[in-house]
Amino acid sequence: MITHTFPVLGEPIPVYVPQTVEDFRDFQRYVLDVANSGRRMAYDTETTGLATFSKDFRIRTAQFGTPDQAWVLQVEKGDDLRRLAAWALRTLPALSMQNRNFDMLATDRHLPGASLEMLAPKTLDTYIHLHLSDPRRRDQGGVGNGLKDAAAHYVDPSAPDTQAGLIGEFHKIGHTKDTGWAHIDIDNPLYLSYAGGDVILTSRLLPLVEARVKELGVNPGLIPFEHDVGYVCALIERRGMRIDRDYTTQLSTHLLDESAEWAGRAARYGVANVNSTRQLSEALLGMGEVIPERTDGGAVQVNGTVLKRLADVDKEWEPIGSRTPNPLAMAVLRSKRASKWRTSYAEAMLRTADENDRVHPKIGALAARTARMSISDPPFQQLPSGKWLVRRAVVADDGHRVISVDYSSVEPRVMAALSGDERMTAAILRGDDLHNLTAASVYGPDFTPGQRKVAKVVQLGVAYGGGAKTIAAQTGLSLAAAQDAVKGYKRTYPQLARYIRSLQSKVIRNGYTLRTPSGRRLVFDRDAAYASFNGEIQSTARDIFAEGLLEIHARGLTSHVLLPVHDEIVADATDNEAHDVAREIGEAMTMTLRGIPLGTDPEVGGSSWGSLYMKKARTMIDNDPWYAANPEAAELAETARK
Template sequence: MIEHSFPVLGQQIPVYVPTTVDDFRAFQRYITGRANAGERVAFDTETTGLDTFSPGFRIRTAQFGTPDQAWVLQVEKGEDLQRLASWALRTLPELSMQNRNFDSLACDRHLPDIMLEALAPKTLDTYILSHLSDPRRRDQGGVGNGLKDASAHYVDPSAPDTAAGLYDEFHEIGHTKDTGWRHIDINNPLYLSYAGGDVILTSRLLPKLQARVKELGINPSLIPFEHAVGFVCALIERRGMRIDRGYTTQLSAELADESARWAEEAKKYGVENINSTRQVSAALLGMGEEIKERTAGGAVQVDGNVLKRLADVDKQWDPIGSRTPNPLAMAILRSKRASKWRTSYAEAMLRTADENDRVHPKIGALAARTARMSISDPPFQQLPSGKWEVRHAIRADDGCRMISVDYSSVEPRVMAALSGDERMTAAILRGDDLHNLTAASVYGPGFTPGQRKVAKVVQLGVAYGGGAATIAAQTGLSLSAAQDAVKGYKRTYPRLARYIRSLQAQVIRDGYTLRTPSGRRLVFDRDAAYASFNGEIQSTARDIFAQGLLEIHERGLTPHVLLPVHDEIVADATDSQAHEVAREIGEAMTMSLRGIPLGTDPDVGGHSWGSLYMKEATTMIANDSWYAAHPDAAEAAEKARA
């Protein structure tokens, strides 16, 4: 038996690494004893990286632990050790994990006779309990939800960081913090000690978090709710999404060309390096642009928000119509976007796809401070809503069509439900367009399309705590015009304005905390009480979406789901069933909040995810060289137009 140790609260806790038959029998006695006692055991894995489904990924160690000891199985060394780890997972009646989905999916794919469906029901995730206690990251003033941060707060401030502590070891063998996990010697004493340390800390952390959740009076039903949502997301992640490898490879090359082409365009205005803020700011100022924004160091700021304002496009890249677009700003934006899309999407899909050309985006079921979900590897939720080029790489399974079901204006409806504003509620119940109502109130019944767009920005800006200055920057309005628009909006919905003021005052009185309708605890910075209504809206909308996801699962529709992104469910079904499945998913998601209906917009497309978005881009088809090079995309867009 190899024995290492891990320090906790001044004690060296033993970490056992069995290597002989007698050692393995001792491990079996440990597991059997814990199982017979009904004791919850912490579980964790060390792997070659985070790309669970990509070729070459493997589990290197599987570790089990309780507060007083840990056992590390070097499963990389052979099938017998893998079967032993599987036996232990099946034998133990209760488990705890930090970030349950990652380890459960790794075991589901790479350990024999282990299924996600068996692990999830008996596992408590310390990450979930930590997030319910304090959803803020450490850099946001919170405890932090990672194992190191949470353990430092609740267990032992001096306990080593078991990830960062290995970086020096990685550097010694010529690798980085990203590549070292694959190459470090599996017998490295620090590596094994820290592997055991993770489960020791997890087992000690769990009861501390359970007590903290109870102490804070957090709705106890949120614990099983979040575990259920996480499980459904893990099922979706396991299924993955098929990519068209040929299209994706070609897209990568074309995005590289596009980035280079727009970078060359920027050179015409004296910008040799589009990533040089000094060159970009000097060129823009030389073109007569007025840029008031400054960095913390006092330099002229030329980030994406500034460039989009100068290029006269909004966050979704739609034209604002408030000024003449600056060609340099547009060239820089397009070059950077093409480069980012190539790296973050095209190359990421090609790199992480499994042997069946399926990508498995990681779904953070409980991610942001407001609990909103995240999607990474690739980060599909960051794609602008109206863009189809990257989405076209995602294909339905053979004989299937793509489905999209999203909520209809969910955030304005949540605003109405939370505030109880009579005029907003009446407009929703009549089926009126809220942005039209606002625009008519501010600009009169003859408002223009541009003024409607301003009204939309004002509505979201006020709800999200943005002032007139922010709205002016986003719309190109003068400050006085933005102030008038904000005043007009508040006149349109007076009870909403009162509710926002009342909520902000209540948050300050309650120590900058807020309880949402679901009982979730949100924490705000001392200078950010203005963001409380935004937090309440986003958190409530997320819980509605999560509840819809559970309803979809309850109806047996999860096998159709490919991805939950924002307030949209992306799915597929056979050609003959697609419309019926879309309708059923829409019905499962439909609900009401305080009398406000939350309906859905089911849509059935062609054989790619992008086909659902091509309806907005069909005017680009004629005489477009890109479509000429992509006949499949052109065909799908033509069908969408028809």
């Protein structure tokens, strides 16, 4: 038996690494003792990286621990050790993990006999309890939801930072924090000690954060709710999404060429490097642009928000129509976007796809401060709405069609339900277009399409705590015009305006905390009470979406789901059942909130996710001069459209 130690509160806690048959029997006796006592044991894995489904991914060690000891099985060394780890997981009646979906999915894939379906019902996730008690990261003023930060706060401030310590070991063997996990010697004493330390800390952390959630009065029903939502997301992540490898490879080349083409256009205006803020700001000012925004260091601000205003496009890249687009701003935006899409999507899909050409985006079921989900590797939630070029890479299984079901204007409806604004509620119940109503109130009945877009920005901006200055930056309006638009909006929905003011005052009185309708606890910065309504809207919309996801699962439809993204479910089904499945998913998601109906828009496409956006694709190919000047790109786009 190799024995290392991990220090907690000044005491060296043993970390056992069994080597012989007798050692393995000792481990079995330990597992049986804990199982027979009904105690909960912590479980964790050390792996080669984070791409759970990539071809080269593997579990290196599986570790088990209680507050007073840890055992590390070096499962990389053979099938017998993998079977022993799986036996322990089947035998133990109760487990705890930190960020359980990662370890459950890795285990499900690489330790035969320890399935996701078996692990999830008996596992409590310390991350969920941490997020429910304080959703902020440490750099946002909170405790932090990671094991290191949480253990330092709740367990032992002097406990070693396991990852930071290992990075030093990685450097010794010529690797980085990203590559070292796969290459560090599996017998490295620090590696094994820290592997054991993680389960010791997790085991000690769980009862402390359980008590904290109870002390804060968080709705106790959220604990099983979040575990259920996380489990469904794990099932979806495991299934994954098939990609068209040939198309994705062509897309990568196309995006590389597009980025270079637009960078070349930027160079004509003196910007040799599109990532040089100095070159860009000097060139824009030299063109006569007035840019009042400044960085914290006093330099001219040329971030994406500023450039989109100068290029006269909104955050979804749709034309605003408020000014003549600046060609340099547009060139830089398009060059950087193409480069980002190539790295974050095309190359990421090719790199992380499994042996069946399926990508498995990581679904953070409980991610943002408001609890909104996150999607990473690839980050599909960051794709602008309606953009088809990247989505075309995702294809349905053979003989299937892609389905999209999303909520109809969910956030304005949540706004109406929370605020009780009678005029907004009446408009929704009549089926009126809220943006038209706002535009008519601000600009009169003969408002233009451009003014309707401004009304949409104003509606979202006011609700999300953005003032006239922010709205002016997003729309290209003068500050005075933006202020008039905000005043007109508040005249349109007076109860909403009063509710927002009242909510902000309530949040300040309650120590900058807010309880959402579901009983979730949100915490705001002292200078950000203005964001409280935004937080309440986003958190409530997320919980509605999560309830819909659970209802989809209860109806046996999870096997159809490819991805939950924003307020949309992307799914697939065979050609002859696609419309029925889309309808059933839509019915599962439909509900009411305080009398406001939350309906859905089911849509059935073709064989790719991008097929749902092909009308826009045809228009874009025909009208964009860049495609006219680049026939190979146009051919790729036309292939994608078909």
